[in-house]
Amino acid sequence: MPLIFFRFVLLLVVGIPTTLAAQTDTGMSLLDDTEPVREKVQNAFKTSKIINLQSMEVTDAGVMDMKINHRFGAINQGAYEAFGLDNAVVRIGAEYGLVRNLSLNFGRSSLDKLLDAGLKYRFMHQTTDNKKPLSMLLYGGWARVGGQSVQSRYWYTGQLIIGRKMTDKLSVQLVPSVVIAPSGQTYALGMGFRQKLTQRTTFNMEYIPVLIKPEGRSTNNYYNSLSVGVDIETGGHVFQLHFTNSSGMAEPQFIAQNTGTWTKQEIRFGFNISRVFTVVDPSRFK
Template sequence: MKYRILLILFLYIIKLNAQSDLLDELESETLQEEKDKFYYPAFKAMKIGNLQSTKIASKRDFYLYVSHRFGSLEDGFETFFGFDNANTKIELVYGFLENFQIGISRESVRKTYAGSLKFRLLKQNEKFPFNIVYYSTININSELKKERYPLLDFKDRLSFANQILISNRLNNYISLELAPTIIRQNLVYEPFQKHDQFALGAGGRIRLSKRMSFNIDYVYNFSRHEKSIYKNPLTIGIDIETGGHIFQLLFTNAQSTNEPGFISNAEGNWEDGDIFFGFNIVRVF
C-alpha cells in the first residue's frame, strides 16, 4: 500500500513535469553551459595609448599596427605643428598560441628595431577579478654609428622592458590597469642616469559608446635622476573601433612608442605645451 502511494505520487510528479513548457525543459538541460559566460576584454587594442594593455591577439589572428607621433605642437607653423618631424612605427603582431603573441617592429626614433612577446597568465572571470599578462620587449638602436663611437659593442645598442600588466574590467564602461615595469638600458643618454630603472604604469579607459572610448595612461619612473631632462610620459586619447580597424588618436609627451623609449626618454613636457599629436591604426587580418 505504501509503495503504491509513493508510485502514484512519483508518476504524478513526472506528469507535472511533462506538462511544463518544452523550452523550460531545454533550459534545465543547458544549466551547466550557462555558467561559463563570455568575458569581454578590458581594452579594445593592445595598447591603451602608449602603455601596453592586457589585450592579446587570439590564436592565428594577425595584426598590423601603424603608429605615428608627430613633432612638438609647440613648433607651430614652422613644422605645421610637428607634421614635418613624424616618428613612424610599423609593427606586426601574431597570435602564436591561445594566450601568447609575438611582435616585431621598426620605428624611426633612433632607428629602432624591436621584438616583443606577451602572454596571458590569468584571465578575469567570476572568481578572479584581474587579467594578468606578462610583456617583454628587446630594442635595438641601429642609429649609433661605429665611426663615431669606435668602442661601441652590439650590446650597447640594446635596451629592454619587462612588465606585468594587471587589469580589471570594472564594468561595461570603466577598465583600469597597473603595470609594474623594469627597464634596462645598456646605453643611457645622460651619464648620470642608472641603467636599471623601476617604473609603475597606470592607465584606464572610459567607454563613451560601444565603439568609442576615452583612454589615459601614465608611467612614473622611480629611477629617474633628478637632473634628467626627460619627463614621465602621460598619454591621453580616444579609441574608435570600426570592425576590423581601431583608430587611436592621442596626445602625449613622448615621441617614441617603444617602452624603453617612452618610459625612460620622453622628451616633451605637458606643462610647457611641448606635446605631440599621434595615432595608432590597428588592423586585424
C-alpha cells in the same frame, strides 16, 4: 479494511509521482542551467595597446595585426611648423599570435633608428564568474638603437601586466615595468584605463610614472609619459587618436627616455592604426 489500505497505498504511489510531474511541467526547469556562466572575459581593450602601453589583450592565435603609428611634432612649435604636423616620427610594426595567449611583435621606429621585438604571454585570463578576477600577462622586449656612437645600444624591457575588465565599459590596468640598459635600470609603474563611449569608440588614458631612475641621471631631463586618446573601431581597423608627451613608441623611449612635458605644451598629436588579418583558421588552435 485491506481495501481501504490498498486504496491509500495506491493514492500514494500514483499521487506522488503525478505531483512531481506537475512540478516539472510548471517549473520551467527542464534544463539544468542554473550554474553561472564561466567564460574568459574578452574585449577588455580594443587592441593590444592602450596608447603606448601594452594592454591586457593578446593578438589572437593565427592573426596578424599590422601597426602603423605616427607621432607628430610638439604643438608648441607654433604655426610655422603647423603646430607639429610638419614633423612626424613613425613606427611600422606587426604582431602575430603564435598560439593562444602568446604573441610576437616587432617593429622599426624612425626615432633612434630603433628596431624592437617582444613576446607577450597571458598566464591568467579573467573569467566571468570571478574565479580568476584578473588577467595577468608578462611582456619581454628587446630593442636595438641604430646609428653610430650610441651610448646604450641594446635595451630590454620587462613588464607584468595586471588588468581587470571592471564592467562592460570600464577596464583598468597596472603595469609594473623595468627598462634595462647598460647605463642603468629604470623602474616605472604604468597605469591605464579605457572607458567605452559608444559600442565602437572608447576613451583611453595612460600614465607611466618612473619610480626609480638610473643612478646619476639628472631629474630634469626626463618626464613621465602621459597620454589621452580615443579608440575608433571600424570593421577590421582600430584607429587610436591621442595627445601625448612621448614621441617614442617603444618601451625604452616612452618609459625611460621621455623628454616632453605637458606643462610646456610639449604635447603632440599622434595616431596608431591597427589592422588585423586572419592568417591561420582559428579552429586549428581550439
